[in-house]
Amino acid sequence: MGRPAAALVDTVAPCHPLPQAAPRPVPAGMLQDLRERFGKRCSTAAAVREQHGRDESPFDVAPPEAVVFCESTDDVAWVVALAARHGTPVIPYGAGSSLEGHLLAVQGGVSLDVSRMNRILDVHPEDLTVTVQPGVLRNQLNREVKDLGLFFPIDPGADASIGGMAATRASGTNAVRYGTMRENVLALEVVTASGDVIRTGTRARKSSAGYDLTRLFVGSEGTLGVITAVTLKLHPLPESVAAAICFFPDVGAAVRTTIQLIQVGVPIARCELLDDNAVRAVNHHDKLGLREQPMLLMEFHGSPGSVQEQAATVQEIAREHGGADFAWATTPEERTRLWTARHHAFFSALQMRPGSRGVTTDTCVPISRLAEMVTAAKDEAVAAGLPHFIVGHVGDGNFHIAYMIDPDDPAERERAETLNDGVVRRALQVQGTCSGEHGIGLHKMGFLVEETGDGAVELMRQIKRSLDPGNIMNPGKIFVL
Numbered sequence: 001m002g003r004p005a006a007a008l009v010d011t012v013a014p015c016h017p018l019p020q021a022a023p024r025p026v027p028a029g030m031l032q033d034l035r036e037r038f039g040k041r042c043s044t045a046a047a048v049r050e051q052h053g054r055d056e057s058p059f060d061v062a063p064p065e066a067v068v069f070c071e072s073t074d075d076v077a078w079v080v081a082l083a084a085r086h087g088t089p090v091i092p093y094g095a096g097s098s099l100e101g102h103l104l105a106v107q108g109g110v111s112l113d114v115s116r117m118n119r120i121l122d123v124h125p126e127d128l129t130v131t132v133q134p135g136v137l138r139n140q141l142n143r144e145v146k147d148l149g150l151f152f153p154i155d156p157g158a159d160a161s162i163g164g165m166a167a168t169r170a171s172g173t174n175a176v177r178y179g180t181m182r183e184n185v186l187a188l189e190v191v192t193a194s195g196d197v198i199r200t201g202t203r204a205r206k207s208s209a210g211y212d213l214t215r216l217f218v219g220s221e222g223t224l225g226v227i228t229a230v231t232l233k234l235h236p237l238p239e240s241v242a243a244a245i246c247f248f249p250d251v252g253a254a255v256r257t258t259i260q261l262i263q264v265g266v267p268i269a270r271c272e273l274l275d276d277n278a279v280r281a282v283n284h285h286d287k288l289g290l291r292e293q294p295m296l297l298m299e300f301h302g303s304p305g306s307v308q309e310q311a312a313t314v315q316e317i318a319r320e321h322g323g324a325d326f327a328w329a330t331t332p333e334e335r336t337r338l339w340t341a342r343h344h345a346f347f348s349a350l351q352m353r354p355g356s357r358g359v360t361t362d363t364c365v366p367i368s369r370l371a372e373m374v375t376a377a378k379d380e381a382v383a384a385g386l387p388h389f390i391v392g393h394v395g396d397g398n399f400h401i402a403y404m405i406d407p408d409d410p411a412e413r414e415r416a417e418t419l420n421d422g423v424v425r426r427a428l429q430v431q432g433t434c435s436g437e438h439g440i441g442l443h444k445m446g447f448l449v450e451e452t453g454d455g456a457v458e459l460m461r462q463i464k465r466s467l468d469p470g471n472i473m474n475p476g477k478i479f480v481l
């Protein structure tokens with residue numbers, strides 16, 4: 001499907017440079033050493049390599065030469081030390097749900113799959129902390145801590161791994177209330193690019209001890225080291241939870257409602273926008289029967305009294321902006337049904353155009369500018385006649401417009417990228433960011449320079465060179481070295 005990543009270089013808009021470095025073959029001796037240590041846990045089967053050389057982005061597969069399934073920190077350190085000796089690329093792999101070309105082996109090398117490192121190592125309910133291996137999935141973690149009356153709020157829709165979420169600085173639907181991975185990771189164990197094992201941070205809630213290496217690795221997209229353990233903050237399950245939906249005449253009205261909610265300080269837990277196309281897709285996929293109009297899907301957490309108070313304020317503000325048919329999802333089953341449908345939105349929409357793939361924007365802007373951003377993106381997509389849908393974590397100022405393109409049609413791909421450029425440029429003009437939560441990967445590399453300037457990207461390069469002098473850790477991502 002589509003074209004190989006390398007073939008895109010001369011056709012995509014200049015904002016999406018792709019690394020052009022030559023592949024770095026895995027030496028036969030290294031492959032032999034991997035096979036000797038890992039046996040069947042080292043695979044060169046085409047299907048396994050292909051599965052590890054792609055993500056949910058529209059790029060075609062760029063498979064690694066081998067995939068190694070690690071089961072311990074020792075395994076990871078051994079592979080990385082071997083790769084460092086041979087100057088071979090290593091690409092950490094969690095659950096493969098990233099959206100920006102993060103996992104493509106653009107220079108070849110070995111995919112280091114940590115999904116079997118999936119044990120909860122240490123729970124401290126009295127301190128609200130937990131330490132997990134990187135392959136633990138977010139739903140698995142929530143199942144394990146639920147009986148303790150606790151939960152881990154970061155929810156990127158997909159059932160991603162905690163290591164991958166830390167590596168992409170993920171957020172999702174609960175971030176407006178509980179923060180992102182940046183706020184919820186306390187400490188890490190990391191295998192550095194030389195194969196050494198280091199620890200960053202502690203279980204203490206705060207620290208002024210030296211450089212904040214935890215925050216350096218959170219969001220580093222596998223380019224600085226492999227995360228082998230993560231200590232997280234947990235949160236008490238709220239006493240009362242209520243979800244509600246409300247429909248609006250257009251996306252602007254829904255977003256203006258959200259802006260006002262945030263400005264008056266309603267501590268809303270989730271506030272998600274779905275445009276008419278997204279509602280149509282989830283209706284089709286999950287048989288929901290919702291009005292096919294822009295809507296907000298909201299959730300309130302707190303004591304029963306505070307939940308009622310929040311909801312009353314929201315209803316009043318929504319009415320001022322033309323919001324109608326405010327309805328509660330009162331039972332846990334109904335709530336789960338609505339949120340599951342929201343999480344299906346991406347794949348439900350792709351199914352509306354069989355064979356399509358999604359080119360997704362991820363801008364995040366200061367909240368006061370969000371309505372104009374969403375409205376402009378919607379108007380342009382409609383004018384361009386490109387199938388699309390919008391979902392957004394609008395309480396954070398973050399929204400995604402996904403263009404559903406025929407990957408075999410270069411003109412369509414280019415139109416989507418041109419629209420994507422426009423969305424990002426407008427966000428940068430109002431001091432927003434090209435990526436609120438997905439990361440840079442391959443797709444947003446050019447935008448990073450525009451957003452931060454050459455000086456900041458050069459400093460990132462210096463950090464990369466100093467921590468990974470052989471450029472073995474997920475090379476060719478975030479910036480061209």
Ligand SMILES: Cc1cc2nc3c(=O)[nH]c(=O)nc-3n(C[C@H](O)[C@H](O)[C@H](O)COP(=O)(O)OP(=O)(O)OC[C@H]3O[C@@H](n4cnc5c(N)ncnc54)[C@H](O)[C@@H]3O)c2cc1C
Nearest residue numbers: 094095096097098156157160161163164165170171222227
């Ligand atoms: C339908 C859908 C909805 C989504 N919604 C959201 C959303 O709302 N919010 C959001 O933030 N994201 C969202 N995403 C994107 C994705 O789920 C996140 O980026 C997630 O954090 C990726 O985790 P993963 O385990 O799948 O990582 P992978 O895709 O396996 O890897 C992602 C990156 O992290 C690196 N990495 C993985 N594990 C490690 C490790 N142990 N050590 C070092 N580096 C590592 C990889 O090398 C790669 O660069 C969505 C994706 C889909 C498909």
